[in-house]
Amino acid sequence: MFRILVTDDIAKSGIEVLEGVPDVQVDVQTNLSETELLEAIAEADALVVRSQTMVNEAVIAAGKRLKVIGRAGVGVDNIDLEAATKQGVLVINAPDGNTIAAAEHTFAMMISLARHIPAANRDLLGGKWNRKRWVGVELRGKTLAVLGMGRIGTEVAKRAKVFGMQVLGFDPFLTEERANSLGVVKASIDEAVAGADFITVHTPLTKETHHLIGRERLSLVKPTVRIVNCARGGIIDEQALCEALAEERVAGAALDVFESEPLLEDHPLRQFENVILTPHLGASTVEAQENVAIQVAEQVIHVLMDEPFEHAVNLPSLNAQQKAQLAPYLVLAEKLGLFAAHIAQGAPSEMTVTYTGDAAGRDGGYLTRTVLKGLFGFQYSDDINYVNALTFAEEAGLRVKEVRESRGLVYTNEISISFVTENGTHRVGGTLYHESGPRLVELDGYAIDMPIEGNLLFTRHVDKPGMIGHIGTCLGNLRINIAGMQVGRRESGGEAVMLLTVDRALSSDVIAEIAKVDGISMVRAIEL
Numbered sequence: 001m002f003r004i005l006v007t008d009d010i011a012k013s014g015i016e017v018l019e020g021v022p023d024v025q026v027d028v029q030t031n032l033s034e035t036e037l038l039e040a041i042a043e044a045d046a047l048v049v050r051s052q053t054m055v056n057e058a059v060i061a062a063g064k065r066l067k068v069i070g071r072a073g074v075g076v077d078n079i080d081l082e083a084a085t086k087q088g089v090l091v092i093n094a095p096d097g098n099t100i101a102a103a104e105h106t107f108a109m110m111i112s113l114a115r116h117i118p119a120a121n122r123d124l125l126g127g128k129w130n131r132k133r134w135v136g137v138e139l140r141g142k143t144l145a146v147l148g149m150g151r152i153g154t155e156v157a158k159r160a161k162v163f164g165m166q167v168l169g170f171d172p173f174l175t176e177e178r179a180n181s182l183g184v185v186k187a188s189i190d191e192a193v194a195g196a197d198f199i200t201v202h203t204p205l206t207k208e209t210h211h212l213i214g215r216e217r218l219s220l221v222k223p224t225v226r227i228v229n230c231a232r233g234g235i236i237d238e239q240a241l242c243e244a245l246a247e248e249r250v251a252g253a254a255l256d257v258f259e260s261e262p263l264l265e266d267h268p269l270r271q272f273e274n275v276i277l278t279p280h281l282g283a284s285t286v287e288a289q290e291n292v293a294i295q296v297a298e299q300v301i302h303v304l305m306d307e308p309f310e311h312a313v314n315l316p317s318l319n320a321q322q323k324a325q326l327a328p329y330l331v332l333a334e335k336l337g338l339f340a341a342h343i344a345q346g347a348p349s350e351m352t353v354t355y356t357g358d359a360a361g362r363d364g365g366y367l368t369r370t371v372l373k374g375l376f377g378f379q380y381s382d383d384i385n386y387v388n389a390l391t392f393a394e395e396a397g398l399r400v401k402e403v404r405e406s407r408g409l410v411y412t413n414e415i416s417i418s419f420v421t422e423n424g425t426h427r428v429g430g431t432l433y434h435e436s437g438p439r440l441v442e443l444d445g446y447a448i449d450m451p452i453e454g455n456l457l458f459t460r461h462v463d464k465p466g467m468i469g470h471i472g473t474c475l476g477n478l479r480i481n482i483a484g485m486q487v488g489r490r491e492s493g494g495e496a497v498m499l500l501t502v503d504r505a506l507s508s509d510v511i512a513e514i515a516k517v518d519g520i521s522m523v524r525a526i527e528l
Ligand SMILES: NC(=O)c1ccc[n+]([C@@H]2O[C@H](COP(=O)([O-])OP(=O)(O)OC[C@H]3O[C@@H](n4cnc5c(N)ncnc54)[C@H](O)[C@@H]3O)[C@@H](O)[C@H]2O)c1
Pocket: 074, 075, 076, 095, 098, 099, 102, 147, 148, 149, 150, 151, 152, 153, 170, 171, 172, 173, 202, 203, 204, 205, 206, 208, 209, 230, 231, 232, 256, 257, 280, 281, 282, 283, 284
């Protein structure tokens, strides 16, 4: 039974998706205090929120069973992503369900600013009929600066073109080609801001975008400029904006989002007649709320049911086809990681994972995570998963390097791991055979070929007559049956390795017994 906690108002259709799944219990508890949230999250496998619930480190830590946090919307700034990733909790969002709602709200704001609609409305409701006071400007022929040309910025730009505006686009990822195809002129941020009659921001709030429109940029604008923010509070410096409005260096502003929400009752922005304020309504349409609620509910269920999911924020997403193609490589990668953990003597400090041939093109961002999941899962805890494997490696001081080679010398596909511990260097390699699945093909420089599964015994020993017999007798005396064997050596009389598949798990007593055989330098029981 999975428990899903929903702590913000999401559309009923999303709740219905969750409730329609067998073995799922949905618990809707909105407007919780932090203490109530900490209590409620303890039993939850999934948490579904909009922008109101603050999912901080303490909340995530209290979610002992938590596997996934679903955000019914785009921005995940109310979720501590770092804490979620570290704890192995997947964060997913619903990135495109409210794009049109937010783009249309932006346009409503621009037109309302251009034609003084809220102020004229207020005036009229107050008993006045002021046709001369509220003369506006047209959008046609004006220049719009769009800062952030992602999903919403692009939809705003397209609509602006239809209104006959010239659009200046600023976005580090906007290519000349895409700008041309949209009829947008690619500009630097200062060119865009200085040349604009209207400015609209559509970036996430990050360290880089915090106060993107601050005092300095506001000194570049035309005094007739009108500024819109339907993205995130904090992208525009509210204090600097208030100063510019008071000094009439800006003709108007329309804001849907604020540095602190809800907006304080005595906030200085409330004093300006040429400022339009809405209470974070950008995504508030019936259609958008249904879209995001259904989208996030479906994805949360996919995650819980271990089915392919989309829109992960802290993990690469795979579609069903990619997941199916990757599946056998995931088995191989995890087994190699697990094998490496068994033969490592101490914690590795450096690791190189080499992907060759077909394996090099299948990664999808998952294979190294999977190797690490196998490695650390054995060495440390079962709580290591795809989400936190890289963070865990970093914190454990393991430097991980990936190498991709398009062709292998021997195999059409191969994954090999070489790693260094304070006690030495090891290398294990595996391949996928079409019929027989994952196989171990290299061990510490020796060519091997056996299935990478079951209970194995690995020895390094002096290559001398009788060694194999000694070990076989030792196992026989302990009534342990040998199912398969591979030996390897570089030169006669030097060091040799042996890998045996045995019918049952080998206890530490058995290993201690084998270690007594003269000439054995290393012996390991491996359970895959
Ligand atoms: N008001 C609302 O209710 C509401 C609704 C939906 C989305 N939003 C917000 O709107 C914003 C945009 O959403 P989206 O779906 O278009 O996101 P998106 O990820 O599709 O687009 C964001 C764009 O910003 C660009 N960007 C990032 N850093 C930048 C920088 N330093 N300078 C310039 N561009 C930069 C990115 O390259 C990307 O193209 C987000 O902050 C989201 O949270 C608000």
